[in-house]
Amino acid sequence: MLDIADELHRWCADGRPFAVATVAATGGSAPRQPGAALAVDGEGTAVGSVSGGCVEGAVYELCREVLAGDAPGTLLERFGYSDDDAFAVGLSCGGEIDVLVQRIDPAARPELAGALAAAAFREPAAVARIAAGPARLLGRALLVRRQGRPEGSLGDPLLDRTGAGEARAMLAAGRTGPVRIGADGGRCGVPVTLLVESSVPPPRMLVFGAIDFAAALARVGTFLGYRVTVCDARPVFATGRRFPEADEVVVDWPHRYLGAEARAGRIDPRTVVCVLTHDPRFDVPLLERALRLPVAYVGAMGSRRTHVQRLDRLREAGLAASDLARLRSPIGLDLGARTPEETALSIAAEIVAARGGGTGLPLTGAATPIHHDPPPASPRAGVPAV
Structure with missing residues (x-):
């Protein structure tokens, strides 16, 4: 739902009722992940998507029925595939x-309107x-939110306490997905599945080294939704004019x-660090710090010979x-x-694979899944900053 918050926040501001269908759980090679949503207002206007096209028509009609009162105000529907009825x-x-x-x-539903407002204004909330x-x-x-008391209720004080803890944990990691707990707020008893959606500021891409490859990478990073910072100690090269996309x-x-x-x-843990300086004066002390931080990705440019020499220096630094x-x-x-553009694509592809749990291998002829579950958070989560 929060993935289409900009439009839904406008609907809320207008006081316009609407129905929203949100992917709550997936299995197999599902086209979209939990949190993806399709919303429909009273005029039949639709925004968003839950499947990339496969079941949009059926979900749209469900939204219309819910909005018109012809179906319960809240319902859960499962969509799959059957070889016995391929045209269903x-x-x-x-x-x-x-x-x-x-x-x-x-x-x-002020708690849902508040969640949409937070997402629309890029404020951290879940x-x-x-x-x-x-x-x-x-x-x-x-x-x-990161501060203050929870808003709304899951229907029981113990469930509220557990749900708030799970939501804050997902918010801290910037994750969206289902969480399974008990209806009594514990881990036993009647099972309850929470769909937790996190609204967090864009992840950061830190690009070190004010070179032409950095300019291309800044463009790709912006396209992927990162907040891009280019950093270099040389003022003649590190200028906004040279890096307009940062x-x-x-x-x-x-x-x-x-x-x-x-x-x-x-x-x-969502931050990615790209070191393009390939100069020991810059990259060794930088990598010494970066590799001790709970970030999603640390990559460094250079030849294989440079890499071997760099590893020796980093070992000497105590890593x-x-x-x-x-x-x-x-x-x-x-x-x-x-070219710089091709190299930027190569770096971005590795970042996407690292963050999404991909192999980086061609899908043609491979037995690997098309869609992967994200890898667990960095094992260094919680390590003190240096």
Whole structure:
């Protein structure tokens, strides 16, 4: 639902009731992940998508029925694929999705309107909705922010306490997905599935080295939804004019800037660090700090010979084998890239694979899944900033 928050927030501001269908759980090769949503207002206007086209028509009609009162105000529908009836509504990819369909009257559901407002204004917040469980609880919602008391209720004080804790944990990791707990707020008893959707600021891409490859990478990073920072200690090269696609250009020693950002709490497990300096004066002290931080990706440009020499220097600096194993160097996937734009694509592809749990191998002829579950959070989560 929060993936289409900009439009839904406008509907809420107009006091316009609407129905929203949200992917609550997936199985197999599902086309979209939990949190993807399709919403329909009273005039039949639709925004968003739950399947990329496979079941949009059926979900649209469910939304119309819920909005008109011809169906319960909240319901859960499962869509899959059956070889016995290949022409039935379903997913041609062979996957399976559970879709939570819910009527939302903004004035009556302030916790959901608040969640949409937070997402629209890029404020950190998470909303937990009961997507499966006792019928009396289905669709109940709880909104949590980084500070302050939760808003709304899941229907029981103990369930509220557990749900708020789970939502805050998902918010801290910037994740969206289902969480299974008990209806009594514990881990036993009648099962309840919470769909937790997180609204967080864009992840950061820190690009060190004000070179032409950095300019191309800044363009690709912006396209992928990152907030891009280019940092270099040389003011003649680190200028906004040379990097118009970057959100900010910083003149500072790379290791000093990274350390300051970490101490200020502006580095999180979604941050990616791309070191393009390939100069030991810059990249060794920078990588020494980056590899000790709970970030999603650390990559460094350079030849294989440079990489071996760099590893020796990092060992001398005290980094353990587990730290060095996190370093992607030479940076990027083997695409045969030569130009800055091709190299940026190579780096971006490796970042997407690393964050999404992909192999980086061609899908043609492979037995690997098309869609992957994201890998667990960095094992260094919670490590003090340096």
